[in-house]
Amino acid sequence: MIEAHELSKRFGGRTAVDGVSLEVARGEIVGFLGPNGAGKTTTLRILAGVFPPTAGRALVDGHDLATAPLAARARLGYAPERPALYLEMTVAGQLEFVAAMRGASRTAARRAAAAAAIARTGLDDVRERRLGTLSRGLRQRVGIALALVGDPPALLLDEPAAGLDPAQSAELRRLVRALGRDHAVFVSSHVLADMEALCDRVVILHRGRVLAADTPAAIAARLRPSDRVEVEVQAAGAALDAALAAVPGVRAVHRVHEGAGRARCRVEAMPGTDVRPALAAAVAAHGWGLLALAPIEPTLEEAFLALTGVPERAA
Amino acid sequence: MCRRELGALFGGPLAWVLAAVFAVLAGYFFWSELAFFVLFGGSNLPMGLWRFVFLDFRLVALLVLPLVTMRMFAEERKLGTLELLWTLPVRDGEVLGGKFLAAWLAYLVMLASTLVGPAALWALHPFALPPVIAGYVGMLLLGAALIACGLAASAVTENQVVSAMLTYGVLVFLWFVTWNEAALSEAVAPVLLQLSLFDHFYGFAQGVIDSRHVVWLLAFTAFFLFLAHRALGARAWRGVA
Numbered sequence: 001m002i003e004a005h006e007l008s009k010r011f012g013g014r015t016a017v018d019g020v021s022l023e024v025a026r027g028e029i030v031g032f033l034g035p036n037g038a039g040k041t042t043t044l045r046i047l048a049g050v051f052p053p054t055a056g057r058a059l060v061d062g063h064d065l066a067t068a069p070l071a072a073r074a075r076l077g078y079a080p081e082r083p084a085l086y087l088e089m090t091v092a093g094q095l096e097f098v099a100a101m102r103g104a105s106r107t108a109a110r111r112a113a114a115a116a117a118i119a120r121t122g123l124d125d126v127r128e129r130r131l132g133t134l135s136r137g138l139r140q141r142v143g144i145a146l147a148l149v150g151d152p153p154a155l156l157l158d159e160p161a162a163g164l165d166p167a168q169s170a171e172l173r174r175l176v177r178a179l180g181r182d183h184a185v186f187v188s189s190h191v192l193a194d195m196e197a198l199c200d201r202v203v204i205l206h207r208g209r210v211l212a213a214d215t216p217a218a219i220a221a222r223l224r225p226s227d228r229v230e231v232e233v234q235a236a237g238a239a240l241d242a243a244l245a246a247v248p249g250v251r252a253v254h255r256v257h258e259g260a261g262r263a264r265c266r267v268e269a270m271p272g273t274d275v276r277p278a279l280a281a282a283v284a285a286h287g288w289g290l291l292a293l294a295p296i297e298p299t300l301e302e303a304f305l306a307l308t309g310v311p312e313r314a315a
Numbered sequence: 316m317c318r319r320e321l322g323a324l325f326g327g328p329l330a331w332v333l334a335a336v337f338a339v340l341a342g343y344f345f346w347s348e349l350a351f352f353v354l355f356g357g358s359n360l361p362m363g364l365w366r367f368v369f370l371d372f373r374l375v376a377l378l379v380l381p382l383v384t385m386r387m388f389a390e391e392r393k394l395g396t397l398e399l400l401w402t403l404p405v406r407d408g409e410v411l412g413g414k415f416l417a418a419w420l421a422y423l424v425m426l427a428s429t430l431v432g433p434a435a436l437w438a439l440h441p442f443a444l445p446p447v448i449a450g451y452v453g454m455l456l457l458g459a460a461l462i463a464c465g466l467a468a469s470a471v472t473e474n475q476v477v478s479a480m481l482t483y484g485v486l487v488f489l490w491f492v493t494w495n496e497a498a499l500s501e502a503v504a505p506v507l508l509q510l511s512l513f514d515h516f517y518g519f520a521q522g523v524i525d526s527r528h529v530v531w532l533l534a535f536t537a538f539f540l541f542l543a544h545r546a547l548g549a550r551a552w553r554g555v556a
Contacts, residue, residue: 011554042554048402051550074404084399086319088326097319101403146399 001026001154001184002047002076007056008208009042016042017053018208022186026153029180031199031216032188035308039208040188041081044158047186048078060154074102076154081162083143087132091123091142094131095149102150113149121145121175137168144175155179157187161194173198192304206308220303227269228296229276230256234289237263247282249273262291316405316413317420320387324421330383334421337379338428344371345432361446361522369450369520372429373513376422376458377490381482383421384465385475387414388547392473397547398555407547411466411540418462426454446522453519456532460512461486463539470546486512 002024009017017039024030034040046053049065049072058065063072086094095114104110118127121141126134131142140160147155157176161169173194179185180200189195195202196216203213212219233240237258244253249269257264269275276293283290324330348367357363391397400410433447461482468481489512508514512535515528 011552045398045555050398050401050555070404070406073402076402078399078402080395080398082395084395084397086323086394086396088323098399098403100319101316101400101405103404 001061002156002186003057003059004043004047005057005059007043007046007053007058009039009046009051010054015208017046019056020205020208020210021056022203022210022213024154024184024186026184027181028201029176029185029187029199031195031202032186032205033190033192033195033202033304034188034205036190038205038308040205041158042208043205044078044156044186044188048076048156049073050078074150075152076156077147077149077152078156079143079147079158079160081158083139084146085131085139085142088130090128090130091134091145092118092127094142095145098146098149104150113151116151117145117148120148120179122171136163137165140164140168140172144172148179153183155183155185155187157185159188159190161189169194204304204307211307212303220297227271227273227275229267229269229279230264230292230294230296231267231279231283231290232262232264232292233283234262234291235283235286237265239286240265240288243282243286244279247275247278249275249278264292266296316410317416320414320417321420324383324417329386330421333379333382334425334428337375337425340375340378341372341429342432344368344375345429349432349436360442365446365450365522366520369453370517372450372454373457373516373520376454376461377486379425380418380422380458380461381465381468381479381486384418384462384469384482385479386469387418387466388469388543389473389475389478401550407544411543411547415459415462415466415540418466419459422458422462423455426451426458449519449522449524452524453516453528456519456529456536457516460532460535460539463536463543467539467543467546470543489513 002022004020004022007017007020008015020039020043022030032040032044045051047058047060047065049069052066058072060072061075063075065072086097089097092114095117096110099110099113102113104113118124121144123138123141123145126138131139134142140163144157144160147157160176161172164172176185176187176198187195187199199216201214202216202219204211204219231240231244235243237255240263241253241255244250244265244267250267251270252268254266254268255263256266267275267279276295280290280293345368348364348371351367352360352364388397391400401407436442464485465478465482468485469475469478472478472481489510492507492511515531515535518525518528
């Protein structure tokens with residue numbers, strides 16, 4: 001539904017987007033991740049038809065944005081990061097205006113298109129309010145409603161969760177998940193936890209290039225430096241470190257905590273080796289009590305940080 | 316597009332203030348020129364009255380129209396709604412056309428308010444209509460030219476004051492450029508005279524519709540609409556901000 005082939009965008013001498021290819025099918029939610037300034041918004045603007053790429057092709061439902069811009073734009077809805085609101089208009093007023101611009105020439109058709117977008121985003125209570133009087137969360141929701149007018153099959157959402165409180169972003173996730181059932185949704189965000197649960201696939205962008213594109217779990221798994229296990233034992237820290245480090249397959253041992261006669265360590269093993277039985281045996285051999293032994297699942301956030309080269313915070 | 320523009324224009328106080336200023340100034344000018352004409356007499360209405368009335372109306376239009384057009388693109392750029400328009404299935408030309416039409420219709424309403432004076436005069440003392448009609452045709456064309464220039468200025472900035480000032484700068488320069496003919500070399504004078512915006516209006520004010528001036532004013536309008544269109548297209552290399 002949404003296709004990008006080798007998109008590049010240069011502004012003067014600066015390359016904002018560099019050879020980005022991606023695809024989003026109907027019924028799929030694809031996340032677009034990257035640090036600020038990575039080129040996410042520029043890519044989304046190209047896909048939305050705001051401006052053409054310097055090189056490459058972008059298609060919506062098979063319509064090339066360069067050669068058939070109106071047909072392509074008719075099939076996509078775009079919610080910019082900062083909702084594009086006519087502050088003096090009412091919620092319903094601007095939605096009807098967008099419906100008219102999308103070709104609903106009859107008043108009844110405009111009203112129906114606006115009403116559908118209002119119903120889908122739960123804006124019924126504020127439909128006659130002026131946009132300038134709405135709170136941030138509501139404005140964000142109107143921004144999405146604007147993208148839904150006329151029910152275009154391809155949706156581009158730029159940081160829709162920006163500035164929302166936890167309850168609002170949970171609600172947004174529900175909405176996006178519902179939309180993902182029958183639309184192609186391409187959503188950018190920096191809230192990795194949200195994306196991990198929400199998206200079928202994620203595309204990671206850094207300095208204008210795609211670093212990875214896969215399911216969140218696959219990206220996280222592919223990028224983990226090693227298998228990791230957390231062990232908690234009734235023993236002195238130094239002795240435990242030495243004992244664990246001697247287990248075959250263990251690459252490194254970091255002590256996380258020590259006190260009250262127990263110590264907790266994070267053990268890094270060679271990739272693909274499950275060192276848990278050997279660790280348990282080593283602990284038992286020293287006569288210590290084993291309190292906990294659990295694998296540490298890699299998160300998308302770690303993968304993201306590893307990929308983009310931003311140093312991980314001290315744990 | 317046009318309807319939204321008109322709604323946005325008259326939904327706020329600015330358009331009403333501008334329309335009121337337009338009506339009051341034009342009415343005052345008409346009254347004072349009429350008083351002057353009656354006081355000093357004369358039998359030539361077109362040269363003695365209408366010419367001065369329309370030259371005064373022109374100044375009112377020059378004062379008011381840049382303030383009508385200043386927000387049309389600048390505000391959309393600032394709000395981010397221009398970006399929204401660019402993703403809807405409409406061409407830049409259609410957006411531009413809608414805004415131009417809205418501004419021109421608003422101007423039409425303002426201009427209609429100036430008919431009150433001549434109509435009252437007609438009731439008291441019927442006069443030959445053609446020179447007045449020529450004057451109004453000139454005003455309509457001049458208004459289109461001023462609006463096109465204002466839209467072009469509005470399309471390059473997100474600041475309404477910059478937009479209005481830019482319009483005044485261009486328009487007033489095109490007016491003043493021929494004031495001091497002594498300062499111009501003989502080589503450039505004819506060219507600059509051709510460029511002088513209001514020189515092309517004087518004929519209408521005197522009651523003459525000259526096709527050359529009609530074409531010139533339409534070409535002026537088209538040229539600035541073209542510039543406005545290019546300014547919108549500049550996002551391809553300039554980006555959105």
